[in-house]
Amino acid sequence: xxxxxxxxxxxxxxxxxxxxxxxxxxNQSTERLRNFCFLERHKGREISPxxxxxxxxxxxxxxxxxxxxxxxxxxxxxxxxxxxxVIYYSSNIxxxxxxxxxxxxxxxxxxxxxxxxxxxxxxxxxTGLSGRSIYDEGKFLDYNFSTSYAHSINHKIGILNVYGNxxxxxxxxxxxxxxxxxxxxxxxxKIIDDYNQNMSINLTxxxxxxxxxxxETSFGINRKFFKNYSQNQAILGIENISFSGISSNIKxxxxxxxSNILALKNAFDWSFSKQMGKNSISLFGxxxxxxxGKIFGKIRNEKSKSINIGYKFSxxxxxxxxxxxxxxxxxxxxxxxxxxxxxxxxxxx
Numbered sequence: 001x002x003x004x005x006x007x008x009x010x011x012x013x014x015x016x017x018x019x020x021x022x023x024x025x026x027n028q029s030t031e032r033l034r035n036f037c038f039l040e041r042h043k044g045r046e047i048s049p050x051x052x053x054x055x056x057x058x059x060x061x062x063x064x065x066x067x068x069x070x071x072x073x074x075x076x077x078x079x080x081x082x083x084x085x086v087i088y089y090s091s092n093i094x095x096x097x098x099x100x101x102x103x104x105x106x107x108x109x110x111x112x113x114x115x116x117x118x119x120x121x122x123x124x125x126x127t128g129l130s131g132r133s134i135y136d137e138g139k140f141l142d143y144n145f146s147t148s149y150a151h152s153i154n155h156k157i158g159i160l161n162v163y164g165n166x167x168x169x170x171x172x173x174x175x176x177x178x179x180x181x182x183x184x185x186x187x188x189x190k191i192i193d194d195y196n197q198n199m200s201i202n203l204t205x206x207x208x209x210x211x212x213x214x215x216e217t218s219f220g221i222n223r224k225f226f227k228n229y230s231q232n233q234a235i236l237g238i239e240n241i242s243f244s245g246i247s248s249n250i251k252x253x254x255x256x257x258x259s260n261i262l263a264l265k266n267a268f269d270w271s272f273s274k275q276m277g278k279n280s281i282s283l284f285g286x287x288x289x290x291x292x293g294k295i296f297g298k299i300r301n302e303k304s305k306s307i308n309i310g311y312k313f314s315x316x317x318x319x320x321x322x323x324x325x326x327x328x329x330x331x332x333x334x335x336x337x338x339x340x341x342x343x344x345x346x347x348x349x
Contacts, residue, residue, distance in 0.1 A: 026247040027280050027312060028273035030239060032169075032177065033216045035062060036206045037241050040214055063134045063171070079131035080348045086124045086150045088341030092117040093152050093159060095192030102332040104298050115191060122159060124150030138171030160188040175206035179220075197225040202235070212243030222253075229261045246274045262293025262300055278314035283307075285322070295330070302328045308339060316345025 024037035038055055047055075056067035060074040096117035102109040128146025135141060143166045151158035167181035179202040186195035202220035209215060215238055222233040237251040249271045255264035271284035285307040293300035308322025322339040 024241060024245075026241065026245065026273060026275055028249070028271060028282055029241055029247045030216060031058075031062065032204075033206065033214060033239055033241060035059065036175065036216070037214045040208050041212065061132075063136070063138045063140045065137060076134045077131070078133075079129060081127075081129050082146070082346035082348055083127050084125065084344045084346045086126050086148050086344075087121070088150065089119075089121050089338065090152075090159065091119045091335075091337035093120060093122065093155055093189065094118050094157055095189035095194075098332055098335065100332060102330075104296055104330070107296070118152070118155045118157070120152050120154050122150035122152050124148060124158065126161075128163075136170075140169055142167045142169060157190045160186075162186045162188075177204045177206070178202070179204065194227060196227070199223045199225075200235075210243070214241045215239065224255075229258050229263065231258055231263050232256045233264065244274075246272060248272050257292055260292065260294045262290050262302065265289040265291040280312045282310040282312070284310070298330070300328065300330055300333070302326060302333060306339070318343040 024034050024041065026034065029037075035055075035058055038058070042051070042055075052068060053070060056070040056072075057074065059067040060072075065073070094117060096115050097111045099116045102111070126146055126148030128144065130144040130146075131142075133141045133143075143164075145164045147160070147162045149158055149160050163183070163185050165181065165183040167179060167183075170178045170180075172178050180200075181202070182197070182199045184195065184197045186193075188194075200220050200222045202218050204216055204218040206214070206216050218235070218237045218239075220235040220237075222235060224231045224233055233253055233255045235251060235253050237249070239247070239249045241247050249269075251267075251269040253264065253267040253269070255266065257263070257265075267286060267288045269284075269286040271282060273280060273282035273284075285305065287305045288303070290302040290304075293302075304324060304326045306322055306324040308320055310318055310320040312318040320339065320341050320343070324337045324339060326333065326335045326337075328334045
């Protein structure tokens with residue numbers, strides 16, 4: 001049994017054994033779905049004054065000025081600055097090549113040893129800002145900008161990440177929502193400097209099926225911009241909160257063919273999470289298929305699959321471990337990599 005299959009088995013056993021109580025607050029669920037869950041589960045019921053104030057505040061934060069009718073208001077514009085330490089493991093710190101020969105039929109290539117990928121732990125910090133501006137009833141603008149740098153003491157090199165996101169979220173009618181978003185991501189390593197941008201339009205619907213089961217379905221169109229090409233993608237997704245408090249999420253992504261470029265064909269992302277008192281546990285992964293790449297006239301296709309487990313403590317610290325397995329029709333690009341990181345709570349000021 002491969003390391004990937006063994007890890008998958010033990011993770012699923014651990015996850016199934018956890019016991020939690022039913023609740024709407026789940027760190028992995030969207031704010032929108034959590035608010036809907038609260039609304040549905042307390043419909044027609046008597047609620048305590050404490051919960052009334054709590055839910056009233058949540059609704060006002062989401063742009064509903066009257067909340068549930070209690071007095072008071074919230075700021076229409078919020079801005080927070082964040083600072084946090086960063087610790088994680090990277091299987092390719094410098095953006096280098098695999099440490100093996102590239103074999104294409106009868107041709108054999110051996111890469112420059114100075115360009116071989118390096119792996120190890122990195123330590124650093126991140127800083128950024130995030131905010132929300134409410135501009136109409138049930139309508140607001142969320143934005144987030146962050147940068148981080150982590151350094152490898154062993155290899156004396158580091159990784160710089162820069163990220164930005166702006167998203168206009170709009171309640172249209174009867175729990176239909178329209179989101180218009182754009183984001184940009186850049187990663188700078190010793191050998192590579194890569195970036196991508198994304199523009200998307202998503203239509204979502206909130207609804208309940210069985211008693212205690214709440215859902216957020218979405219359909220979206222993405223326009224992805226990479227360094228050497230651009231691609232249109234279609235996304236279908238559904239997020240759920242069950243009666244037992246388990247949150248789950250499934251997303252399917254389809255990409256158009258880009259001639260002679262290794263690009264996304266389809267992707268399947270999934271996740272499960274649940275609260276354990278003040279802590280939470282999550283299990284997530286994906287299967288990605290890339291197609292139509294070419295190298296020296298030979299077609300290159302890839303399939304990757306990953307599985308990860310994360311545990312978030314009540315103090316905000318989250319530890320994640322996982323395995324990513326890449327299978328390519330060209331062995332040079334096949335690999336198995338481990339993922340490990342520790343996310344710390346942001347210091348807001």
